[in-house]
Amino acid sequence: MRRMAWLLALWLVPGVAPALEIRDAGHLWMDDTTLLARLDLDMALPEVLVDALENGVTLGFRLEAQAEPDRWLPGRPLARAEQRVQLSYFPLNRHYLVTSRDGERRELRPTLGDALEQSARRLGRVHLEGLPEELREAPEGFRLNARLSLDYTALPLPLQLDAGLRGELTARQEWYGWSLD
Amino acid sequence: MVARLKGLPWGLLGMSLLFILLLASLLVMGDAAQHQARFERLFIWLLVFHAVVLIVLAGLIIYQVVRMFWQYRQGVPGSRLTLRLVSGFMLVAVLPVSVVYYFSYEFLSEGVDSWFDVRVDSALEDALELSRSSLDLRVRQLAEETQEIMENLEGVSEGLMGLTLNDYRRDLGAQELTLVGANNRIIASSTDSPIRQLPSPPSSDILMRVRPGQPYSRLEPEPDDQLVIRVVATTASRRPGTDNRILQAVYPVDPRMSALSLRVQDAFADYREFAYLRGPITQGFIFTMSLALAISLMAALWAGLVVARRLVQPVSDLVQGTRLVAAGDYGTRLQVRRADELGFLVQSFNAMTRTLNEARNEAERNRRLLDAERAYLESVLKHLRSGVLALDGSLRLRTANDAAGQILECDLQGARTRDISEVGRECPLVHQFFEAIRDPLAGHEAEWSRQVVVFTRSGRKVLMTRAVWLPTPGSGRGLHAIVFDDMTEFLKAQRDAAWGEVARRLAHEIKNPLTPIQLSAERLSRRLGRVLEGADREVLERASGTIIQQVEAMKTLVNAFRDYAQAPKLELGRTDVNQLVRDVSELYLGADGSSRVRLDLGEGLPAIRADAGRLRQLLHNLIRNAMEAAEEQERGDELRVDVATAFVESSSGSWIELRVRDNGPGIRPDLLERIFEPYTTDKPRGTGLGLAVAQKIVEEHGGIIECHNDDSGAGGAVFVIRIPVDEGSPSGAPAAEEEQPR
The missing domain is CATH 1.20.120 (Four Helix Bundle (Hemerythrin (Met), subunit A))
Structure with a gap:
């Protein structure tokens, strides 16, 4: 609910979204129950988030992917997956730290570009499991939709409030889709 | 609820x-x-x-x-x-x-x-820098040592490499030493813990940064909040085409140092x-x-x-x-919403409006009662034949009934609140009336009565007047209530009755001896005329002639009295008044055939029920009276009598009006009011009964007669007779006060 309230508030306020794009969905592979996709992501941050990151604020990124029937009206997703990474600054060696969702995998990168690239690689590996039989039999009638976004609720509240109300951030992100044919 | x-x-x-x-x-x-x-x-x-x-x-x-x-x-x-x-x-x-x-x-x-102190900021920065320097020193040291190991491994065969790495690992206190060959093939590895997972080859970004003889090293955090130092080195004599081996070493940082550094870093990051x-x-x-x-x-x-x-x-x-x-709605009640002074004010307002409403209702009841009383009083006053006037203390007219206006010949209803003297300037009778009663009015006499005589164009009016002064208690003001009756007709009727009685007795007492006197005189003349001669006979004939002539005159006089006193016995029939006038006027043709009676007869006059003989007598009396009046003025050749008829309609009914006008001297004003009384005449030879009989005939037909002098400049008297056209009521003429021809 809280997240929805924030999203609603930030959605209504015009602002600058991080340049989080999904360029392509390559290397699609599907077996009986699993769809593997490697999404080509392009991640760039607005200045306010770069400042925040270098001043100790941890940024969270999320990639949502779902397989659903390819039709005009959106339907109930048949399978869905979510990837999360955190990006933070590591002052002891002036590197950027990319941490997995569970915190087990940590990778350091000397530049922000490297760190974003590593984050994109991490997020871009999607595993959709539990696919229904009809998708496997006729994949041309289905689509893979994915959305990459910044986790606003993970930001410190003053930053959410200030940047959100100033219009420096927005929660709007686009869905990208590919046919599974 | x-x-x-x-x-x-x-x-x-x-x-x-x-x-x-x-x-x-x-x-x-x-x-x-x-x-x-x-x-x-x-x-x-x-x-x-x-x-x-x-x-x-x-x-x-x-x-x-x-x-x-x-x-x-x-x-x-x-x-x-x-x-x-x-x-x-x-x-x-x-x-x-x-x-x-x-x-x-x-x-x-x-x-x-x-909250943010520059010194704290600086201290944290310094602490971080201190930690960073300390760790950098350790990193550089380990990098150099790892490079030396890498150099030392140049000649070691792959079979002994595991043991060699194990020895080096123990000597340097490393967690892990891994030698990687081409295509990230792990040649040998040594770890400090048998449960540690298999060593992973260096990541591609690290490999990109490794130069021959220049190891790449960095500090890395571990998931268990521990720091490790990773060093990746290759030999300085690395040559293309040879088996380029890379040594990756992972050294643990002293736990205390690691904890302190991470704590400093966390504090710095938080700050x-x-x-x-x-x-x-x-x-x-x-x-x-x-x-x-x-x-x-x-x-x-x-x-x-x-x-x-x-x-x-x-x-x-x-x-x-x-x-x-203010708009008159005294039924207004306000809702009392509060219990404070404003509420009390509202309650007082409600009490005030309630009182006002009751007072208004009471006043309304009184007004209605007063209106009813006034309406009743006005109705009574309206139907009174007596005139009633009310004047205030300053003699302003407050009330006047219709009868008062009719008697005083003035529109008194429109003169209310006006000073009576002012009204008198417009109405002569009012002026005369109040001049006559001004003294008792001015003196505020409590009650008085007197007979007032006023003069109108058609004669005088006798008004019997009674008045009372009604003072308003405590105010010094009051009201004059004046009641007066027009006694003229009443007194006239009394006189007429008296004259009728006199005439009847005279006729009876005088006529009886006249015939014997006349017969006796004729017998004396007849018998003595044969006896006497000369002068005696002449005296006898003259004396008897005089007696007979005077007796005839007395008979005429007595007949006139009889006609006046005789009870009416009309023979009514349809009578054409115009024809009657023409018939009578022919009797007054002159020797030369010219008539001295000029006719102006109205056309289309309806016939009336009347006694033609009596009307003819009426006309004779009036025309003869007019001629005698003209002759009295010695205007022989200029003698003229105008007779006009007309049909008149008024609120009191339809009338045939007969108007007889002469060009004589007119009637003396002192006789005008008594002109129709017996023996009222200013002619030396008149009996004084002609106009009295004329009035009697008119009244027998239910009509009215009046006389006035012509004030248009022609002079002479004008007699106006009105006979009702209504066939059913010849004696039911309307009251004289309703329609008074002038």
């Missing part, structure tokens, strides 16, 4: 609840501001709640303010007072809140900045984040405070509106009620 629920001030209760919630939310917000986690958890809800409250309050206030200004423009009672009160409330609320807001803003702006967020935090506080201020001001404005409305409502009710009372 429903009525009781409806009577509750739901708006006030709702706003009170809202205000309490607002205070609670502000308290929560103040408490949450002290705890970051709670602040982040609650802030959005508080923000949403305040936004909702703000929108609700803004809506309510906009509605109330628009309504207030609309009422102000419409001039609704109490709206001006409401506007002033609300303005006052707002002024009282805005001034202190603005002062508090200003100082709070200053405190927040400056206060938050004061930097906090310092970075101080602007947003300040803005957030100011935003929250502004929100609270806006809500407080709106609540104050709303409360001011409500309080002002509740305060002004009784005043508005009173103003509205006063307007209604």
Whole structure:
């Protein structure tokens, strides 16, 4: 609910979204129950988030992917997956730290570009499991939709409030889709 | 129950609840501001709640303010007072809140900045730099040692490599030493723990940074909050085409050093984040405070509106009620909404209107009673044949009935409230009447009566007048009530009756001896005439002739008396008045055939029921009277009598009017009022009975006759006779006062 309230508030306020794009969905592979996709992501941050990151604020990124029937009206997703990474600054060696969702995998990168690239690689590996039989039999009638976004609720509240109300951030992100044919 | 629920001030209760919630939310917000986690958890809800409250309050206030200004423009009672009160409330609320807001803003702006000390910032930076330097030193040292090991491994065969790496690992206290060959093939590896997972080859980004003889090293955090130093080295003599091997070493950092460094880093990161967020935090506080201020001001404005409305409502009710009372609605009752002084005022207003209503009803009852009495009195006065006048002390006319106006020949209804002297200038009879009674009126005599004689163009009027002075108790003022009767006709009728009786007796007493006297005189003349001769005979004949002649004259006189006194015995029949006039006028043809009677007969006259013989006598009497009057003036050749007929319609009925005019000297004014009485004549040879008989004939036919002198300049007297056309009532002529020909 809280997240929805924030999203609603930030959605209504015009602002600058991080340049989080999904360029392509390559290397699609599907077996009986699993769809593997490697999404080509392009991640760039607005200045306010770069400042925040270098001043100790941890940024969270999320990639949502779902397989659903390819039709005009959106339907109930048949399978869905979510990837999360955190990006933070590591002052002891002036590197950027990319941490997995569970915190087990940590990778350091000397530049922000490297760190974003590593984050994109991490997020871009999607595993959709539990696919229904009809998708496997006729994949041309289905689509893979994915959305990459910044986790606003993970930001410190003053930053959410200030940047959100100033219009420096927005929660709007686009869905990208590919046919599974 | 429903009525009781409806009577509750739901708006006030709702706003009170809202205000309490607002205070609670502000308290929560103040408490949450002290705890970051709670602040982040609650802030959005508080923000949403305040936004909702703000929108609700803004809506309510906009509605109330628009309504207030609309009422102000419409001039609704109490709206001006409401506007002033609300303005006052707002002024009282805005001034202190603005002062508090200003100082709070200053405190927040400056206060938050004061939390960040430059020295603390610098100390943390230095501590981090110290940790960084210490670790860098260790990293460089380990990098050099790892490079030496890599150089030493140049000649070691792959079969002995595992043991060699194990020895080096133990010597250097490393966690892991891994030798990687081409294509990331692990040649050998040594770890300090058998449960440690298999070593992973260096990542591609590390491999890109490794140069021959220049190891790549860096500090890395471990998931268990430990630091490790990773060094990747290759031989300095690395040549293309050879098996380029890479040694990766992972060294643990001293746990204490690691913990201290991470703690310093965390503190530094937190401080930097906090310092970075101080602007947003300040803005957030100011935003929250502004929100609270806006809500407080709106609540104050709303409360001011409500309080002002509740305060002004009784005043508005009173103003509205006063307007209604001023408009005559004494039934107005105001709802008593309060138990304070304003409520008492409303109760007093209700008591006042109740009293006024009762007084108005009582006055209305009295007025109706008075109207009924006045209507009754006016009805009585209207039907009275006596004239009634009421004059106030200054002789202004207050009341006059119709009979008074008819008797005094003046429109007295239109002369009310006017001074009677002023009215007298327009109505001669009124002037004469009040000149005659001015003295007793001026003297305010309590009660008096007198006979007043006034003169009109057609004669005099005798008015029997009685009056009383009705003083108004305690005021020194009063009212003259004057009642008068026109006794003229009554007195005339009395005289006529007396004359009739005289005439009847005269005729009876005188006529009887006349015939023997005449016969005796004729016998004496006849017998003695034969005896006497000469002068005696001549004396006898002259004396007997005189006797016989005088007896004849007396007979004529007696017959005239008889005609006057004789009870009417009419032989009524359809009579054409114009033909009758023509017949009579032919009797007055001159020797030369010319007539001295000029006719002006109206056309289309209806026939009337009348005694033609009596009417003929009437005409003879009038024409003869006119001729004798003209002859008296010795105007022989100029003698002229005009006879005119006309059909007249008036409110009293239809009449045949007969008008006889002569060109004689007219009637002396002193005789004018008695002209129709017997023996009233100014002619030496007249009997004085002709006009009396004429009047009698007219009255027998239910008509009226009147006489006046012609004042148009031609001179002479004018006799006007009206005979009713109504066949059924020859004796039912309308009252003379209803239609008086002039």
